Amino acid sequence: YAEVTANSALVAGEIVCITVRTTDSAGNVLEETFEFGVLPADYTLVSLFVDGKLWKSEFVIGDSISVPAIQQGMLFYGWLDESGIRYTNEEGTLLQELSTADYIELHAAYYPEGYTPILTATELKNIKMSGKYALVYDIDLGGDEWTPLGTEKSPFNGEINGNGFAISNFKITMTKDCYVGFFGQNNGVIKNLGVENFLIDVENSAFSYVYAGGLSGYNKGEIKNCYVIGEIKIHSAKRTTYSSLGIYSGGVVGYNFSGRIINCSASVLISSSVLLALSSYQTSSFAYSGGVVGYNDSESRIINCCATNKKIVASAAVFGTQLFESSAYSGGVAGGNYGKIINSFATGDVEATATSYYNVETYAGGVVGNNRGDLLNSFAAGDISATSLSDKYGYSVFAGGVVGNNVGLVNNCYRYVEQKLVIKRNLNTSATATNNLGTEISQENLYSKEWCQNTLQWYEVDIWEFNGGYPTLNFDNTNINTVIVISNAEELKALQGKTLFYDYKLVGDIDLEGINWTPIESFWGTFDGNGFTISGFKITEAQKYTGLFDNNAGTIVNLCVEDCTINVSDNDTFYVGGLVGSNWGKIINCHTDSNVIISSTEKYAYAGGLVGINYGTISKNYATGNISVRTGQDAYAGGLVGYNDKNGSIINCYATGDVEVTSASNSLAGGLVGINYGTISKNYAT
Numbered sequence: 001y002a003e004v005t006a007n008s009a010l011v012a013g014e015i016v017c018i019t020v021r022t023t024d025s026a027g028n029v030l031e032e033t034f035e036f037g038v039l040p041a042d043y044t045l046v047s048l049f050v051d052g053k054l055w056k057s058e059f060v061i062g063d064s065i066s067v068p069a070i071q072q073g074m075l076f077y078g079w080l081d082e083s084g085i086r087y088t089n090e091e092g093t094l095l096q097e098l099s100t101a102d103y104i105e106l107h108a109a110y111y112p113e114g115y116t117p118i119l120t121a122t123e124l125k126n127i128k129m130s131g132k133y134a135l136v137y138d139i140d141l142g143g144d145e146w147t148p149l150g151t152e153k154s155p156f157n158g159e160i161n162g163n164g165f166a167i168s169n170f171k172i173t174m175t176k177d178c179y180v181g182f183f184g185q186n187n188g189v190i191k192n193l194g195v196e197n198f199l200i201d202v203e204n205s206a207f208s209y210v211y212a213g214g215l216s217g218y219n220k221g222e223i224k225n226c227y228v229i230g231e232i233k234i235h236s237a238k239r240t241t242y243s244s245l246g247i248y249s250g251g252v253v254g255y256n257f258s259g260r261i262i263n264c265s266a267s268v269l270i271s272s273s274v275l276l277a278l279s280s281y282q283t284s285s286f287a288y289s290g291g292v293v294g295y296n297d298s299e300s301r302i303i304n305c306c307a308t309n310k311k312i313v314a315s316a317a318v319f320g321t322q323l324f325e326s327s328a329y330s331g332g333v334a335g336g337n338y339g340k341i342i343n344s345f346a347t348g349d350v351e352a353t354a355t356s357y358y359n360v361e362t363y364a365g366g367v368v369g370n371n372r373g374d375l376l377n378s379f380a381a382g383d384i385s386a387t388s389l390s391d392k393y394g395y396s397v398f399a400g401g402v403v404g405n406n407v408g409l410v411n412n413c414y415r416y417v418e419q420k421l422v423i424k425r426n427l428n429t430s431a432t433a434t435n436n437l438g439t440e441i442s443q444e445n446l447y448s449k450e451w452c453q454n455t456l457q458w459y460e461v462d463i464w465e466f467n468g469g470y471p472t473l474n475f476d477n478t479n480i481n482t483v484i485v486i487s488n489a490e491e492l493k494a495l496q497g498k499t500l501f502y503d504y505k506l507v508g509d510i511d512l513e514g515i516n517w518t519p520i521e522s523f524w525g526t527f528d529g530n531g532f533t534i535s536g537f538k539i540t541e542a543q544k545y546t547g548l549f550d551n552n553a554g555t556i557v558n559l560c561v562e563d564c565t566i567n568v569s570d571n572d573t574f575y576v577g578g579l580v581g582s583n584w585g586k587i588i589n590c591h592t593d594s595n596v597i598i599s600s601t602e603k604y605a606y607a608g609g610l611v612g613i614n615y616g617t618i619s620k621n622y623a624t625g626n627i628s629v630r631t632g633q634d635a636y637a638g639g640l641v642g643y644n645d646k647n648g649s650i651i652n653c654y655a656t657g658d659v660e661v662t663s664a665s666n667s668l669a670g671g672l673v674g675i676n677y678g679t680i681s682k683n684y685a686t
Contacts, residue, residue, distance in 0.1 A: 162193025529559025
């Protein structure tokens with residue numbers, strides 16, 4: 001129903017009237033009033049809402065009250081009023097005494113199993129750094145000063161599940177630590193959470209470096225399905241003859257170190273300024289500002305994120321007489337990127353200014369200020385401005401619609417055709433030194449679901465909503481319960497050749513007999529085979545990374561792959577596995593019975609029954625297929641893994657297949673692993 005109201009005279013002895021008002025498919029407003037008789041003196045009329053919709057209205061006799069059916073995996077917390085006050089016991093079955101009202105509206109609250117529920121600000125402040133917690137309602141912190149959760153010495157290692165709710169109205173103006181945000185440092189998991197109406201306004205003179213983010217100043221963990229709305233202002237000023245001074249500020253995270261930020265949005269006004277004054281010494285000042293992240297480290301990932309910030313500003317200055325450098329990097333999504341940014345966009349204006357006697361660098365970009373990593377399938381629409389002021393020596397100043405400065409990979413990226421780029425050198429406005437990477441595109445296309453799906457290759461486009469403007473994240477489709485069920489061959493075949501971020505689950509065996517399979521290009525979610533088997537496919541077309549999955553950066557569990565053949569031949573380097581070509585993520589409790597055959601006349605070859613090359617974790621798996629490699633260069637083949645990198649680990653696994661290698665150069669073959677530089681523990685091969 002669109003609206004349900006009760007008459008205002010809900011007192012004992014009066015007739016109870018409930019009005020229901022709704023709108024039909026033609027737009028007509030329909031209204032009807034129902035009479036429920038005279039309200040008894042000892043009864044309370046309670047309207048009960050579940051997921052925002054009226055479930056039932058009932059007269060409460062004494063203290064008993066109905067309990068709704070809750071979906072599997074969730075626990076009922078109780079009935080709350082609109083201000084978040086709980087009116088029932090812990091089981092939700094007994095209604096507490098009502099002090100004044102004869103009529104009340106209550107809303108069902110529930111939370112996932114395995115979590116400790118959080119309802120109040122006091123409970124939130126007192127969480128343990130290794131616990132698992134879930135919000136059951138929005139929490140308003142009343143504009144109070146907030147002390148960030150987690151520090152460098154004691155980071156948050158647990159899990160916070162916002163459960164679709166938000167934490168709002170807090171400020172951070174004082175800090176005893178250089179990690180500033182709702183969380184200081186996160187090494188755990190934060191998901192399904194909103195952070196709203198906050199102000200981070202810090203004047204720093206104590207620390208050489210400040211890491212500031214709306215959700216977390218420093219992130220080593222995973223942040224997923226979250227949004228932030230607020231303002232960040234960081235100013236660092238110091239007079240010194242020795243140390244450098246720097247700021248990393250982002251709407252979601254200041255510094256992302258080997259962390260993952262997935263399905264997140266930010267609408268944050270960001271301003272970072274660094275002022276370093278000194279007499280004589282070689283040193284520097286720098287500022288990284290980004291709509292989502294200030295600095296994205298080399299092993300970090302930003303996926304399906306958007307920044308609709310009004311403005312992102314980075315400013316750095318050094319004053320002195322020796323060899324001083326000043327650098328400002330500002331980007332719509334990230335100030336600096338050394339990792340991967342995929343399927344993301346920014347619409348806010350970006351500014352960067354650097355001032356120094358000796359040398360300056362100023363990079364401002366619509367998506368990334370200084371890009372030294374990978375930027376894929378993304379776009380920007382805001383105006384860009386870069387200013388450099390240097391009294392004597394060199395300066396490097398770039399403004400770009402997509403990236404300011406680029407020494408990395410930019411692929412399939414776009415910039416709004418009416419975007420404005422402004423360059424200033426020593427206050428002289430110039431149209432030169434701009435970076436024109438990215439294809440110009442109309443606003444109509446940027447608003448289009450079809451364009452985003454077909455051209456930007458946002459294959460899981462239902463993550464996004466399209467309502468006549470820029471895409472917005474559809475958090476109803478990205479929450480904890482999002483798992484796509486695969487029940488037949490056609491549904492599985494639809495995943496071929498795509499980059500995927502959702503979680504998937506098989507509900508039955510799938511026979512791909514006769515199918516020439518095109519590998520899933522890159523996988524970032526969780527693929528749960530659920531103990532079922534995929535069988536019968538073949539792969540004959542050569543690709544650099546080849547398997548059921550080309551690249552796995554997520555988790556693959558409980559999957560069997562049987563009676564499959566991979567037979568490829570080309571003059572290129574191959575990484576081939578019966579399940580995965582290149583593994584950066586986790587593979588747990590899987591089995592392959594796939595034969596792998598490689599013929600490469602000029603290049604290298606890495607082949608394994610399960611994985612071609614492993615940078616991640618392989619645990620409790622086994623492979624029984626045969627491996628045959630013939631190449632003109634080095635070849636490494638193993639019954640389970642061809643090449644195990646120094647960061648790779650193989651634990652509690654075995655292999656039983658035959659392994660044969662023929663090479664004109666160096667070749668290594670192993671029953672379990674062809675060549676190992678990583679960790680191998682509790683495995684065997686026969």
